[in-house]
Amino acid sequence: MTRETELQHHIQMKVGDVGRYVLLPGDPGRCEKIAAYFDDPKHIIQNREYNTYTGTLLGEKVSVVSTGIGCPSTAIAVEELIAIGADTFIRIGTSGGIQPEIRTGDVAVVNSAIRDEGTTLHYMPIEFPAIADLDVVLAMREGAKKLGIPYHVGPTQSKDSFFGEIEPDRMPVDSRLNQRWKAWTAGGTICSEMEASTIFVLSSIHRKRAGGVMLMASISEKPPETPEEFADFKSRFDISRPIQVAIEGLKTLIQQDIQNC
């Protein structure tokens, strides 16, 4: 069996099943909704938490593949996607918005990630920065501008423990978690999620391009109470916002790639 026909162990796909451009949500249940923005989307396969659709944008083959939650499963997805020809990754999903000026529904254009996780240590010493590709960041920023969606550019905290972020006080290492959270905030971190750092570090090693667009729920905004407030929250915390930004940004990248080649 050659590399061309070999199925990758976890994503269960081979060369030709995905485009060079891949959107990476965490949730397999969100892939169909994202694929609806492609032309001619087709479901390719689902295995474990890895669900894949492929279609086209501006005539170029593009895919959406879910990573599952966390850096370990994300590293597997990125490694196997690179092996079958993907070279541009855009993480997409939801996150907590950290800075006080962020409002629920604003979009994070992620330019780098705090490596607050275990996976990337298996690849690179911790001093190495997890950085998004500049052209991907610019394309996403332009996309948000064009659509008039409020956006913030900055680092995300990529962590392993969801509950360590949400309920630090019940963790035995609570004071460490709280102290570090204060440092991330002081450093200007805009959002917190669980996959970006691995996508960025692996992309650096393999010389691929990566970026991310996250929908944010403000951690400092007063939670909704009245039905009107709930309706307002729902209208703003809308996953179609980062999807539209990512699609718009991807189109810019595709156009640039066509011009450059």
Place this chain on the structure above:
Amino acid sequence: MVKSHHLAIEPGDIGRFVILPGDPGRCKVIASHFNNPEKVAENREYVTYTGSILNEPVSVSSTGIGNPSAAIAIEELRAVGADTFIRVGTSGGMQPHQIPGDLAIITGSIRDEGISKHYLPIEFPAVANSDVVIALREAAEKLGYNTHLGISHSKDSYFGQMAPERMPVVNFLKERWKAWVQGGAICAEMESAILLTLGAIYRLRVGSITLIAINQDKPELGVSTDTAPVIKTAIEAIKLLIQLDHNNEKERINDKRN
């Protein structure tokens, strides 16, 4: 107002835009690209000149070698009103296709140094400001220089890089160097990590550009000492940033009117 402890500067001495060479001896040359440059301070390794570009006050201030003295420089400069910084310096190229004389525009830094941990845990990325990076890239393109964009290895020990064999921790140094090269790091230098980290904490715009003076793994390619291209690129980038700020200000005023 008392002058700052190390740089001996006070509010009004400097512009919001500051060029940061390592070498105090390079400040005068850089200042010669300003209109009406004047030396405003000299103390220890810190030499400061201020002049103007496109009618905006602009300064050049040396950092000395290494992240510790660079931290003091940027702390004292931002305390008296600077908010946009471009480091200009020299470095060693790390990828095989890099030739002495090429330029390296730094998008982020490996924090292989001690001081940035006194500010933020090591997991935090040292990242350059996108607008500064874009301005540097545009400037270098306009001037026609051969340029690489990527991550710098920002270290504390010059000889640990240049002569790892004579260090007791030789294996540690070599293993890590291999990882940095494999990760795509483009140049080794000694100040960017802390400048970028403090940029994040104080919400400053910080970028960094270096001359690739040697290729670390290809000494046969020789040495370049011509820093004119990095200086010209930084000056041109500051012009672009001044124009960007003017345009953003106009847009903001128009938004208010509409």
